[in-house]
Amino acid sequence: MTEEDLSLMVDQIMDVLTYPPIQKAALACILCGASCSLLSVFVVLMKMPLIGVSMSHAAFAGAVMGMLLGFNPFLCGFIMCLLAAGVLGPLSDRTDIAPENVLGIMFSFLMGVAFLGMGILTRTKAGALNLMWGSLLSLSDSDIAVLTVITAILLLFIVMFFKEIRYVLFNRKLALAGGVPERFIYYALLFLTGAVISSNLATVGGLLIFALLVQPGATALQLTYNLRHFFLISVAAGIGSCVSGLIVSYVFNLPSGASVVLMATTIFAAAYVFSPKRHRRKKVKECISYEYDKR
Amino acid sequence: MNEHIIELSGVTVRKAKGVLLDGISLNVARNEFVGIIGSNGAGKTTLLNVIAGFERFEGELSLFGKPERWKRSRETRVRVGYIPQLFQIDPAFPILVSEAVMTGAIGRVGLFRSPGRKEKEKAMGLMEMMRVAHLLDRPLGQLSGGERQKVSLARVILQQPDILLMDEPTANLDIAVQKEVLNLINEIHQKENLTVLFVTHDFNMIPAGMKRVVLLNHGKIVFDGDIDVALSGDMLSTLFQYPLETFERDGRRFISYG
Numbered sequence: 001m002t003e004e005d006l007s008l009m010v011d012q013i014m015d016v017l018t019y020p021p022i023q024k025a026a027l028a029c030i031l032c033g034a035s036c037s038l039l040s041v042f043v044v045l046m047k048m049p050l051i052g053v054s055m056s057h058a059a060f061a062g063a064v065m066g067m068l069l070g071f072n073p074f075l076c077g078f079i080m081c082l083l084a085a086g087v088l089g090p091l092s093d094r095t096d097i098a099p100e101n102v103l104g105i106m107f108s109f110l111m112g113v114a115f116l117g118m119g120i121l122t123r124t125k126a127g128a129l130n131l132m133w134g135s136l137l138s139l140s141d142s143d144i145a146v147l148t149v150i151t152a153i154l155l156l157f158i159v160m161f162f163k164e165i166r167y168v169l170f171n172r173k174l175a176l177a178g179g180v181p182e183r184f185i186y187y188a189l190l191f192l193t194g195a196v197i198s199s200n201l202a203t204v205g206g207l208l209i210f211a212l213l214v215q216p217g218a219t220a221l222q223l224t225y226n227l228r229h230f231f232l233i234s235v236a237a238g239i240g241s242c243v244s245g246l247i248v249s250y251v252f253n254l255p256s257g258a259s260v261v262l263m264a265t266t267i268f269a270a271a272y273v274f275s276p277k278r279h280r281r282k283k284v285k286e287c288i289s290y291e292y293d294k295r
Numbered sequence: 296m297n298e299h300i301i302e303l304s305g306v307t308v309r310k311a312k313g314v315l316l317d318g319i320s321l322n323v324a325r326n327e328f329v330g331i332i333g334s335n336g337a338g339k340t341t342l343l344n345v346i347a348g349f350e351r352f353e354g355e356l357s358l359f360g361k362p363e364r365w366k367r368s369r370e371t372r373v374r375v376g377y378i379p380q381l382f383q384i385d386p387a388f389p390i391l392v393s394e395a396v397m398t399g400a401i402g403r404v405g406l407f408r409s410p411g412r413k414e415k416e417k418a419m420g421l422m423e424m425m426r427v428a429h430l431l432d433r434p435l436g437q438l439s440g441g442e443r444q445k446v447s448l449a450r451v452i453l454q455q456p457d458i459l460l461m462d463e464p465t466a467n468l469d470i471a472v473q474k475e476v477l478n479l480i481n482e483i484h485q486k487e488n489l490t491v492l493f494v495t496h497d498f499n500m501i502p503a504g505m506k507r508v509v510l511l512n513h514g515k516i517v518f519d520g521d522i523d524v525a526l527s528g529d530m531l532s533t534l535f536q537y538p539l540e541t542f543e544r545d546g547r548r549f550i551s552y553g
Binding site: 160161164166167170171174175176177178179180181221222225226227229230277 | 347348349369370372373375376377379382386387388389390391394395398399401402403406407409410434450454
């Protein structure tokens with residue numbers, strides 16, 4: 001690609017950005033990247049990716065059923081997420097049931113509900129497919145407004161309860177013993193996960209959102225030991241994945257959701273390769289084997 | 296006579312797998328150092344969980360003279376410190392030693408307020424006391440097991456509890472480190488005027504301050520009294536259903552596992 005081609009491409013992108021639907025899509029991308037990546041800090045540090053995947057499928061199943069029954073699909077997705085959070089929270093706290101099994105059953109049940117709904121929905125299947133993959137170019141003003149409000153609530157929650165969140169992320173049992181409202185923080189997080197996922201069904205869809213709930217946090221985990229920086233790196237990785245994915249999809253005429261996920265994976269791979277933590281661990285290992293060889 | 300700050304009466308915990316605690320009645324006075332000893336599944340951890348407020352239970356529990364259930368106020372929770380067995384932390388987890396110690400102040404300062412200079416100075420003093428001050432900028436997950444347990448002690452003392460519950464805090468540590476941690480536990484018991492409940496398996500690693508022992512078996516208290524009587528060969532052989540002998544050397548009691 002010559003310099004001329006590159007400047008032509010940049011001009012084209014700037015041109016495209018003057019169209020209101022594209023502006024809306026770009027704003028949605030930034031909000032989606034920010035909200036999902038903030039949540040991904042919790043998903044990664046609390047080691048609950050299965051809860052994330054179950055919640056995203058609950059939103060998808062709820063939205064499909066809403067569409068089938070003639071209700072607002074996003075509202076139904078949100079309600080289904082809240083129900084899933086209400087079931088998953090207490091179940092994951094119980095010590096007499098293996099949480100992986102419960103989540104596996106829940107996940108497959110919700111997929112079954114979603115595909116049952118899609119099977120019955122013969123006339124408006126395209127709408128259901130949009131819920132699965134998202135439809136960035138057909139977002140309404142209310143979609144953007146809901147996404148903005150939910151991202152703002154999530155951000156406010158993190159800023160207001162940062163010190164309590166740090167303790168809960170470190171160890172839930174110790175946080176409870178230390179006088180921190182651990183249950184409030186945990187359940188608020190589950191409900192916010194539901195809200196973020198259901199409000200993002202229109203942007204990246206119910207299937208691909210899972211990637212954004214894990215990869216930005218996993219990227220930050222490679223790069224810092226500071227929790228504040230962790231949130232910032234995760235948000236940068238999330239927004240970066242969404243915006244660069246959108247540009248790649250436009251330039252190479254590829255599906256936008258898939259491009260976003262692949263960009264998120266690329267950013268994670270780069271962070272993994274250049275991770276200072278990994279190099280530090282490698283150095284420690286080298287020292288140990290050197291000491292061992294000397295013996 | 297000392298007031299009882301922990302009072303249990305007929306405390307029972309039932310789970311799907313059976314009865315974990317069966318009608319436990321126990322009183323602990325202020326500043327006592329009580330050992331909780333028993334075989335696996337005897338109910339030691341469940342007993343601590345009930346007092347710490349992690350577990351639902353039947354029966355009566357009073358802390359500081361007030362009846363309590365498993366749900367309780369922040370004010371009561373901060374007065375009961377808890378140290379678990381050494382647990383795994385991802386070496387990449389984003390928390391530094393100083394931040395881990397400062398978490399101990401969070402419950403006491405409450406919501407929407409940050410720990411101030413007073414708490415930070417106290418945390419620094421505790422890190423020095425626990426000999427981990429030189430590690431304050433290190434990620435917690437990269438510390439050795441002994442160092443992490445010393446950080447745990449600093450964290451829990453910053454919480455300023457009246458009661459300290461310890462669930463096998465020296466398990467999985469090297470012998471020399473176990474001894475060092477036990478000495479620190481004795482030191483804080485005396486300095487901070489704490490009431491300590493200490494669960495252990497290892498009879499040869501008993502803190503010097505422990506004068507009273509509660510022996511548990513199948514969720515019931517089978518003995519509650521002086522440590523010298525509790526740690527006799529006959530008593531322990533019956534409890535563990537295994538021949539155990541005790542002997543003394545340099546004024547200290549040791550258990551031989553036969």
